[in-house]
Amino acid sequence: MTPFRMTQQAYLILLTLVDERQHGYGVIKQVAELSGGDVTLAAGTLYGNLDRLLAAGMVAADGEEIVDGRLRRYYRATDLGAQAAQAETENLARLAARAQRLLDRPRGLGRPVLGGA
Amino acid sequence: MTTAERTARLWLRAYPRRWRYAYGEDLVGTLLDLAGPDARTVRVRDGVSVVRAGWSLRWREHPPLLPWLGYRLFEMRLPARYRYWVMDDLLDRFYTARTAAAAFVTVAVVFTGISAVVPSLESVLIPVSWDAPMMFALAVALLAALQPRVGPRRVWRRQISTWLPRELRPRSERWKADVELAQYRAALRVDGEAGSAGGGAGV
Numbered sequence: 363m364t365p366f367r368m369t370q371q372a373y374l375i376l377l378t379l380v381d382e383r384q385h386g387y388g389v390i391k392q393v394a395e396l397s398g399g400d401v402t403l404a405a406g407t408l409y410g411n412l413d414r415l416l417a418a419g420m421v422a423a424d425g426e427e428i429v430d431g432r433l434r435r436y437y438r439a440t441d442l443g444a445q446a447a448q449a450e451t452e453n454l455a456r457l458a459a460r461a462q463r464l465l466d467r468p469r470g471l472g473r474p475v476l477g478g479a
Numbered sequence: 480m481t482t483a484e485r486t487a488r489l490w491l492r493a494y495p496r497r498w499r500y501a502y503g504e505d506l507v508g509t510l511l512d513l514a515g516p517d518a519r520t521v522r523v524r525d526g527v528s529v530v531r532a533g534w535s536l537r538w539r540e541h542p543p544l545l546p547w548l549g550y551r552l553f554e555m556r557l558p559a560r561y562r563y564w565v566m567d568d569l570l571d572r573f574y575t576a577r578t579a580a581a582a583f584v585t586v587a588v589v590f591t592g593i594s595a596v597v598p599s600l601e602s603v604l605i606p607v608s609w610d611a612p613m614m615f616a617l618a619v620a621l622l623a624a625l626q627p628r629v630g631p632r633r634v635w636r637r638q639i640s641t642w643l644p645r646e647l648r649p650r651s652e653r654w655k656a657d658v659e660l661a662q663y664r665a666a667l668r669v670d671g672e673a674g675s676a677g678g679g680a681g682v
Binding site: 385386387390404405406407408409410413426429432433434435 | 502504505506507508509510511512513524525526527528529530531532533535536
């Protein structure tokens with residue numbers, strides 16, 4: 363089986379589900395909050411990623427409730443999913459550290475200065 | 480069903496039936512939550528994303544080309560992991576029409592390939608007028624209208640099980656399938672109560 367491809371969206375979804383069990387709408391709201399408003403998932407994008415995470419054993423279904431007459435399924439991250447989120451977080455931290463070292467290096471003459479945000 | 484719910488279910492048809500039965504309600508709920516109260520339709524962005532996700536899933540679940548051709552044209556068995564895919568395929572009303580269309584397309588592709596390699600055969604293999612392709616198209620349309628169950632019934636018996644679900648039985652015998660299924664479920668419940676840990680989730 364091909365190894366799981368951890369995209370940014372999958373990573374964010376996994377993070378919200380490690381924290382607590384959530385249903386679909388809750389995950390979308392929390393991902394938006396976690397990413398500071400940068401990532402607003404569409405419904406299909408969420409479920410596409412959930413399918414992959416479920417198949418990889420990183421997320422599990424965790425009960426169903428009837429809310430407002432509609433069935434809501436809850437999801438949570440498994441231990442494997444929590445480990446994967448931790449590993450990815452460490453990867454990103456290492457990348458950020460390397461990136462910062464690169465940016466802190468004295469820049470040569472004539473090279474354009476990186477613009478501020 | 481509100482209008483918004485109707486549009487949500489329409490978008491969901493991008494997903495295969497089995498997925499809809501298992502996870503569909505949840506997605507419909509999420510779509511309606513995202514649309515907000517008093518919405519008349521689901522947001523287009525969400526609908527398009529659902530179509531994309533549904534077709535990605537169909538693509539992932541689809542058998543690879545050569546085994547699929549063997550199954551579609553010659554009723555060869557697919558590997559066990561495609562069993563549910565085969566069941567969904569056989570239960571679809573347009574199985575016979577799709578099989579006929581696949582056969583015609585394959586023959587057309589093969590003939591075109593051969594006449595490209597051996598030009599002298601082109602006059603034999605490639606029809607001059609549109610009569611033959613039109614007849615094939617009509618045959619496929621006829622099969623799509625008639626929806627015969629003989630073919631899927633045979634393949635189901637050989638590849639899936641000797642027990643036929645109601646969709647594949649003659650209309651007058653469909654009630655038997657319902658009775659047998661109810662008896663099977665009742666037997667499972669009895670066994671579950673008699674045994675220690677109850678059986679798995681219902682069928």
